[in-house]
Amino acid sequence: MRAAGCYGASAIYYTGKRFARAAKYHQDTKNASQHIELSAVESFTELAGQHRTLVCVEFAVGATPLPEFIHPDHALYIFGPEDGSVDQSIIDVADAVVYVPTIGCMNLGATVNVLLYDRMAKQQQAIDHSERIKSSRDVNNRLVFRNGNR
Numbered sequence: 001m002r003a004a005g006c007y008g009a010s011a012i013y014y015t016g017k018r019f020a021r022a023a024k025y026h027q028d029t030k031n032a033s034q035h036i037e038l039s040a041v042e043s044f045t046e047l048a049g050q051h052r053t054l055v056c057v058e059f060a061v062g063a064t065p066l067p068e069f070i071h072p073d074h075a076l077y078i079f080g081p082e083d084g085s086v087d088q089s090i091i092d093v094a095d096a097v098v099y100v101p102t103i104g105c106m107n108l109g110a111t112v113n114v115l116l117y118d119r120m121a122k123q124q125q126a127i128d129h130s131e132r133i134k135s136s137r138d139v140n141n142r143l144v145f146r147n148g149n150r
Contacts, residue, residue, distance in 0.1 A: 003109065004036050006136075007116035011037035013047065013076070044078050044090050052076040053095045057115055058086045063099040071119045072096075079115075082108045 004012055041047065048054050053072035057079050078094070080086040091097060100106065100114050
């Protein structure tokens with residue numbers, strides 16, 4: 001939820017029981033759950049073709065390296081579980097498969113953050129960076145960099 005909130009995701013879909021069990025231990029520091037749809041689904045294949053582009057994020061032969069990937073406007077990113085992979089049946093209906101070219105694999109949370117950051121960074125949005133910093137930091141951070149006071 002935190003990564004989804006940080007990078008402007010509009011919804012999260014999940015399968016299985018792990019998320020529901022883990023959710024009671026996380027803290028939603030920016031109240032992202034109040035702004036982002038959260039839904040359990042039986043299978044991600046049921047979401048295929050619903051005006052979204054299914055993009056699996058996985059180490060799969062033939063996958064596009066993330067630095068070369070052009071993110072679709074209405075993407076639904078599918079990540080595998082922490083200790084497994086996206087099912088081949090989902091890969092078979094995906095519109096694209098992308099991988100993060102690391103040495104070894106990252107954990108799920110890190111992968112989600114990298115992928116969503118890449119999407120945001122590649123979008124051509126005008127950002128008021130001073131306002132973004134002020135609205136994104138927490139109450140414990142009031143730092144200012146004064147380049148030239150050295």
